[in-house]
Amino acid sequence: MTTLPALPSAAVACCSPVTAGILDDNQAEALARMFKALGDPNRVKLLSIIAAGEDQEACICDLTEPIGLSQPTVSHHMKLLVEAGLVTREQRGRWAYFSIVPGMLDALADTLASRP
Amino acid sequence: MTTLPALPSAAVACCSPVTAGILDDNQAEALARMFKALGDPNRVKLLSIIAAGEDQEACICDLTEPIGLSQPTVSHHMKLLVEAGLVTREQRGRWAYFSIVPGMLDALADTLASRP
Numbered sequence: 001m002t003t004l005p006a007l008p009s010a011a012v013a014c015c016s017p018v019t020a021g022i023l024d025d026n027q028a029e030a031l032a033r034m035f036k037a038l039g040d041p042n043r044v045k046l047l048s049i050i051a052a053g054e055d056q057e058a059c060i061c062d063l064t065e066p067i068g069l070s071q072p073t074v075s076h077h078m079k080l081l082v083e084a085g086l087v088t089r090e091q092r093g094r095w096a097y098f099s100i101v102p103g104m105l106d107a108l109a110d111t112l113a114s115r116p
Numbered sequence: 117m118t119t120l121p122a123l124p125s126a127a128v129a130c131c132s133p134v135t136a137g138i139l140d141d142n143q144a145e146a147l148a149r150m151f152k153a154l155g156d157p158n159r160v161k162l163l164s165i166i167a168a169g170e171d172q173e174a175c176i177c178d179l180t181e182p183i184g185l186s187q188p189t190v191s192h193h194m195k196l197l198v199e200a201g202l203v204t205r206e207q208r209g210r211w212a213y214f215s216i217v218p219g220m221l222d223a224l225a226d227t228l229a230s231r232p
Binding site: 018019022023025028029031032033035036037038039040041042043044045047048049051052066105106108109110111112113114 | 135138139144145147148151159161163165221222225228230
């Protein structure tokens with residue numbers, strides 16, 4: 001079973017560029033929710049570990065050691081990244097696996113970039 | 117007088133891509149500080165207003181009305197954006213003017229993008 005975030009709406013809102021005009025309330029809230037999830041060094045690091053993995057995927061069993069935190073703490077951080085729509089979670093037997101939502105980091109990058 | 121953030125170090129740290137390998141503690145903290153500053157709908161909206169202005173600059177006198185907040189509240193949000201190194205502040209007579217740090221949003225975008 002895969003837990004999917006509310007991807008379509010998030011992706012649309014996510015694609016309203018910060019640099020192309022004044023954002024409305026919904027666009028600003030959708031963007032802020034993603035940036036807030038990234039506003040913690042451990043979550044930035046977790047995301048970078050997953051992004052560096054094969055197929056941009058990682059088992060929680062491989063996240064605790066490099067980050068130096070307990071599994072419950074890592075699970076908490078991962079829950080926030082999933083809720084923000086940046087990462088999906090899939091349970092495989094004993095372990096949870098996390099994947100970067102395809103295209104989401106690029107879409108978020110595009111909201112900040114001045115280049116077309 | 118212009119208040120400059122610690123630009124060189126911030127720009128260097130900012131340019132460590134999330135998607136190119138596991139970030140070290142300093143890189144993760146520098147990035148998280150910027151994302152945290154963006155993790156609020158009002159600050160995202162303020163940044164979008166400034167980015168939409170001529171020369172990516174705006175007077176605080178032009179920020180309060182579109183955002184619908186008091187000047188002290190807007191000043192507080194702007195202080196956090198300045199401290200994060202995303203925006204500079206310049207006092208001109210009665211009013212403070214804010215500018216996007218040149219290249220900083222593009223550099224931050226590059227940390228998220230998978231494209232070269």
